[in-house]
Amino acid sequence: MTTSVKKNNFLAPSLISNLQQVLIARNDGVQPPPKENESYESNGKLSSADVDDQANNAEQDSEKPVILVTNGEGIESPGLTLLVDALLRDRLFNVHVCAPQSDKSVSGHSLTVRETLAATSVELSGATAYEVSGTPADCVSLALSGALFSWSKPVLVISGINKGSSCGQKMFYSGAFAGAREALISGVPSLCISLNWKKDVSCETDLKDAANVCLPLIYAAVKDIEKGNFPKGCLLNVDIPSCPLTNKGNGHVHGLKVTRQSMWRSSPSWQGVAANRHASAGHEQSLGIKLAQLSRDASAAGAARRLNSHRKNVEVESVGVAGKQNSHQTVKKYFRLELLEKEPENEDANLDFRALEDGFVAITPFTSSTSGQPEIETCVSNWIAAAISREQKASSTGILL
Numbered sequence: 535m536t537t538s539v540k541k542n543n544f545l546a547p548s549l550i551s552n553l554q555q556v557l558i559a560r561n562d563g564v565q566p567p568p569k570e571n572e573s574y575e576s577n578g579k580l581s582s583a584d585v586d587d588q589a590n591n592a593e594q595d596s597e598k599p600v601i602l603v604t605n606g607e608g609i610e611s612p613g614l615t616l617l618v619d620a621l622l623r624d625r626l627f628n629v630h631v632c633a634p635q636s637d638k639s640v641s642g643h644s645l646t647v648r649e650t651l652a653a654t655s656v657e658l659s660g661a662t663a664y665e666v667s668g669t670p671a672d673c674v675s676l677a678l679s680g681a682l683f684s685w686s687k688p689v690l691v692i693s694g695i696n697k698g699s700s701c702g703q704k705m706f707y708s709g710a711f712a713g714a715r716e717a718l719i720s721g722v723p724s725l726c727i728s729l730n731w732k733k734d735v736s737c738e739t740d741l742k743d744a745a746n747v748c749l750p751l752i753y754a755a756v757k758d759i760e761k762g763n764f765p766k767g768c769l770l771n772v773d774i775p776s777c778p779l780t781n782k783g784n785g786h787v788h789g790l791k792v793t794r795q796s797m798w799r800s801s802p803s804w805q806g807v808a809a810n811r812h813a814s815a816g817h818e819q820s821l822g823i824k825l826a827q828l829s830r831d832a833s834a835a836g837a838a839r840r841l842n843s844h845r846k847n848v849e850v851e852s853v854g855v856a857g858k859q860n861s862h863q864t865v866k867k868y869f870r871l872e873l874l875e876k877e878p879e880n881e882d883a884n885l886d887f888r889a890l891e892d893g894f895v896a897i898t899p900f901t902s903s904t905s906g907q908p909e910i911e912t913c914v915s916n917w918i919a920a921a922i923s924r925e926q927k928a929s930s931t932g933i934l935l
Contacts, residue, residue: 598628599756600688602717604673606639606696606710609656609665613695613729613741618659620745621752630688631663632677634670634709639696640873641669643712653682670713678720689759691717692752694727695744697736699773701887701896702796707873711771718769718902723759725752727772730890736776743778747895751790754921763920765913771795771898773890780893790922791894792915796885801875807868 601621605614614633621629635654651668653676664682666673674691676682693713698704705711710726717724729736729744751772758764882888889896899914901907 596628598626599690599760600628600630600685601752601756602674602677602688602691602722603629603631603661604633604670604677604691604693604710604713606634606637606641606670606693606708606713608637609633609635609658609663611637611696612738613697613744615659616738616742616745617692617695617727618661618663620749622659622661626753627756629661630677630683630685631658631661632673632682633663633665634673635665635667638669638709639698640707641671641709641712642707643671643715644669644709645675646672651676670709671716674713674716675720678717678722687720687722689723689756690752691722691724692727693724694772695741695748695774696726696728697731697741698728699730699887699890700726700728700771701773701890701898705771705795714769714771715900718767718900721767723755723764724769725755725772726769727774729774729778730776732776740776740778744774747774747778747789748772750925751895751897751921754924758917758921763917765899765910765917767901768910768914769900770914771886771900773886773896773898775890775893775895789893789895790897790918791884791889792911792918793884793886793889793894793896793898794882794911795898795900796882796887801873803872803874804869805872807870 603614603618603621605611607613609631611633614631618629618631621627632653635652646668651666651672653664653666656663656665662683666676668676670693674693678687678691680686691714693710696708696710700708700711705726708726710728714724714726725748727744727748729741731740755764755770883892886896886898897914897918899910901910
């Protein structure tokens, strides 16, 4: 399955209207064919019935709970598209998307300041969607500010579905987790959803299954947020096993396990790169960076850059330790970072990574206050138990609780 997003280049409504009138006049009054499920009156405008339908649809959307979706891997990530598809399937939510234009998986909680970011509308499964030339934290901050979307705030923010777990200390590097944490900082409940993606094993179907597995949790969260029963000031980091439908709950909500954050992390490996092989040689700075640099030309930093421009640039192989630097030359070396996976040493079954490897959907709660972590874990455990009980009753009676 391939996923795609289509960018919109909107013209002003008045300009569109003028163009339509010119085209109609040139064609001796012949009107363009109506779109599917639309009809035109003799004056070329949509019929009153279609206008009423559009107004009714807009009113219905405004009454639905609003969910904001972002991710770490960018707007074209299949995990994002499949999650949005799942959320829209039952037409229960008004889904808005604000996601990075490109992959920002390991951007951490980086915010872009004093630079101009572009937000471009895209078509994404019928959701109101924008791609932003920034980080996941930028996307959530912008979306919640009211500058991009006309709302007070969404009911829930979801970051996902991301390839690769956010267990242990990986969440400190994770752009996806940062998006959810930015929502928490802004006072909005959030979920970070990740699939424990295995290279050469996992496939796009697993992402679709992961979306279906986490839907009951999302439904329960939205319902209890509206009722005031969801744990206050809480972020849930949700990690789904590599094979979602064969987890401990056989793909159902009772395969969940509330866990604690482990100390597991990927091992950083920095490798030197030959000067003639580095990948950034042709990299151009963004327009925002160029403008920002122009505005700082009169500053001390600008003066330092002008001083450095008179030095001789010398590129050297990125191996060993450089000797004493010549004051008349700038030495440039190139490196590349790879994050190597390693097995965790702690075998505590209640830690996030171990529960995930044991086949559970691992749910690790976080709060903005470190002193309240034990209390929030207990609160989330009680909430999960109540959600499971409701789901089991609904399954046995066929009634949505």
